[in-house]
Amino acid sequence: MYLCFMKPVYxxxxxxITTHLVLPENTNTLGNLMGGQLLNWLDIASAxxxxxxxxxxxxxxxxxxxSFQHPIKLGDLVVIEAKVSRSFNSSMExxxxxxxxxxxxxxxxxxxxxxxxxxxxxxxxxPINVPELLPETEVEKIRFDxxxxxxxxxxxxxxxxxxxxxxxxxxxxxxx
Ligand SMILES: CC(C)(COP(=O)(O)OP(=O)(O)OC[C@H]1O[C@@H](n2cnc3c(N)ncnc32)[C@H](O)[C@@H]1OP(=O)(O)O)[C@@H](O)C(=O)NCCC(=O)NCCS
Numbered sequence: 001m002y003l004c005f006m007k008p009v010y011x012x013x014x015x016x017i018t019t020h021l022v023l024p025e026n027t028n029t030l031g032n033l034m035g036g037q038l039l040n041w042l043d044i045a046s047a048x049x050x051x052x053x054x055x056x057x058x059x060x061x062x063x064x065x066x067s068f069q070h071p072i073k074l075g076d077l078v079v080i081e082a083k084v085s086r087s088f089n090s091s092m093e094x095x096x097x098x099x100x101x102x103x104x105x106x107x108x109x110x111x112x113x114x115x116x117x118x119x120x121x122x123x124x125x126x127p128i129n130v131p132e133l134l135p136e137t138e139v140e141k142i143r144f145d146x147x148x149x150x151x152x153x154x155x156x157x158x159x160x161x162x163x164x165x166x167x168x169x170x171x172x173x174x175x176x
Contacts, residue, residue, distance in 0.1 A: 006131035009053050011140045014084040014094075014133075016049040019101075022076045033072035038098075039063065041080060042114050046094035049082040050118035053092055054130040058118040061091060062154055065115040072111065075103035085140070086147035090127035091119045093147045117154065 018041065020026075026037045043060055050058040072078060078100060085095040098112040120130045135144040152169040155161035163170075 006129070008132040008134045009084075009087075010134050010136060011083050011085070011144075012136065014049045014052045014082075016045050016052065016080075016082045018045045018048075018080045018082075020078045020080075022072060022074050022078060024074060027074050030071070031074045033074075033076070033078070035068055038068070038072070038078070039066065041078065042066065042082075042096055042098075042116065045080040045082040046096055046114075046116040047118060049084055049094050050092045050120075053084045053087060053133065054120045056120040056128060056130070057122075058092070058120050059125075060116060061119045062117040062158070063114075064093075064117060064150065064154060065113070067112065070100070070109075070111045072100050073103075077101035077103065079108070083140070084133055085115075085135075085143035086151075087130045087133045088151060089129055090121075091117055091151075092130060092133075093117055093150065095143050115150065117151075 020041050022033050026033055028034050047058055080096055080098055082094050082096045085093045094116050096114045097110060098114065099108050100111045101108045119127050122128050135141045149169045149172060152161060152166035156163055156166060
């Protein structure tokens with residue numbers, strides 16, 4: 001049997017920062033960034049972070065937890081900071097912080113967070129194993145811990161896990 005031991009990857013080594021200028025073709029009739037455009041930018045930034053983690057082809061398995069809290073205006077700069085928060089067998093959760101940099105003043109405000117899930121696949125599209133992720137900072141550790149419960153919730157909703165198997169998620173409710 002051939003066993004492949006993959007070197008763990010530090011969360012910081014997956015960091016991907018992208019910046020986008022909101023142009024007229026990205027906006028609705030109110031001059032606000034369209035949600036679908038932001039989802040596309042998030043997809044690209046998080047796919048690069050997941051690729052940096054495993055160095056393989058990755059596909060978007062799920063778009064999780066995206067909400068649009070504040071309108072983003074024409075001429076603003078959107079800065080997306082994406083990092084893998086945890087890896088499992090073939091899947092990786094990517095956590096994103098989204099900032100808006102005001103075009104005229106340069107003031108930078110955090111406007112949102114988003115989470116996407118990617119799966120590493122081979123040339124036939126079959127899932128393949130990825131390296132373990134090593135969190136270092138306090139925030140990375142908090143997101144790493146929460147990722148297990150979020151994965152269980154996603155898999156229950158996708159019909160891929162029985163609720164009784166989600167022990168960490170269940171423990172969260174039992175505590176309260
Ligand atoms: C994602 C994909 C590769 C999963 O393949 P699958 O045969 O369903 O695989 P499995 O059920 O064996 O699951 C493989 C991994 O995907 C994860 N996964 C599957 N469905 C998921 C979902 N809805 N949400 C989160 N993770 C999911 C599983 O948890 C598993 O992770 P693990 O290996 O870390 O434990 C497959 O569904 C696919 O190719 N989807 C299309 C991807 C794509 O085209 N994306 C762009 C959309 S436009």
